[in-house]
Amino acid sequence: MRRVLTKLLAVLSLAVASTAVGLVTTAGAAQADGCYTWGRTLSEGMSGEDVRQLQIRVAGYPGTGGVIGIDGAFGPATRSAVVRFQQAYGLGADGIAGPNTFNRLYALQDDDCTPVNFAYAELNNCNSTWAGGNVSAATARFNALVTMWKLQALRHALGDQQIRVTSGFRSQACNSAVGGASSSRHLYGDAADLGAGPHSLCTLAQAARNHGFAGILGPGYPDHNDHTHVDGRPSRFWSAPNCGVGGRSMRDPLDDN
Known part of the structure; x- marks a missing residue:
């Protein structure tokens, strides 16, 4: 269930904060949240589970071609991602995650930690247990969560218009069937x-380069003229030749359909 009241309060708190002059971010918990509540201000050099939870949510802000490590260590890449997130939402862009940044994140997530505009069901129309793939069910579900936060960043960059997901996690049986x-x-x-929807497939492929996707396959790549595929493969491979993305036309060893 969407936490309408909680999100409204978070948004209102952001509006009040934006009118304050000379506001200084201080340590301490921001507004409590049903998914995860940060209890301290985070900055470069820190580490812990709270840093990892932050990294999940800013994974879509690594800069063009970048990918954020979800390792619980607040390094330069995480700081840069926090800066880009803050800039995207009109916050003070100092790379320090404090109450204003956390309140913005609280307003963007549901109680199951998914971003407000995406749900686990969208990323899994095959096997609701998340079992039967090439990784454990827990890992597949976690990977889908990170993917959703990247998609949320992509959605915001494209004017907060709908992004239509047509396929997500597949078990081996489902993958074989399709x-x-x-x-x-x-x-x-x-x-x-x-x-395709509010945005063309090429618009999606082009914009995805900025939001943490190592794999992008789209129009002009074999069997991808009717969708744009994004993923988190270990090394970067972009090929959507009709969109000016990548340009390789041969099949990648990690080719997807």
Whole structure:
């Protein structure tokens, strides 16, 4: 259930904060949240589970071609991602995650930690237990969560208009049934196929370069003229030749369908 009142209060608190002059971010918990509540201000050099939870939510802000490590260590890449997130939402962009940044994140998430505009069901129309893929069910579900936060960043960058997910996690049985590649990232839970809607497939492929996706396949790549595929493969491979993205036309060893 959407936490309408909680989100409204968070948004109002942000509006009040934006009118304050010379506001200084201080340590301490921001507004309590049903998913996760941060209890301290985070900055470069710190580490812990609270840093890892922050990294999950700013994973879509690494800069062009970048990927944020979800390792609980607040390094330069995490700081840069926090800066970009803050800039995207009109916050003071100092790279320090304090109450204003946390309140913005609280307003963007549901009680199950998914971003407000995406849900686990969208990333799994195959096997609700998340089992049967190439990783454990817990890993597949976690990978899908990170993917959703990247999609939330992509959605915001494209004017907060709908992004239509047509395929997400697949078990081996589901992947075989739809003719997916044996090495498909869908088997790992970190892939999503995006259909055209408010945005063209090329717009999606082009913008995805800025939001933490190592894999991007789209129009002009074999079998991808009707969708744009994004994923979190270990090394970068972009190919959507009709969109000016990448440009390789041969099949990648991690090709996806």
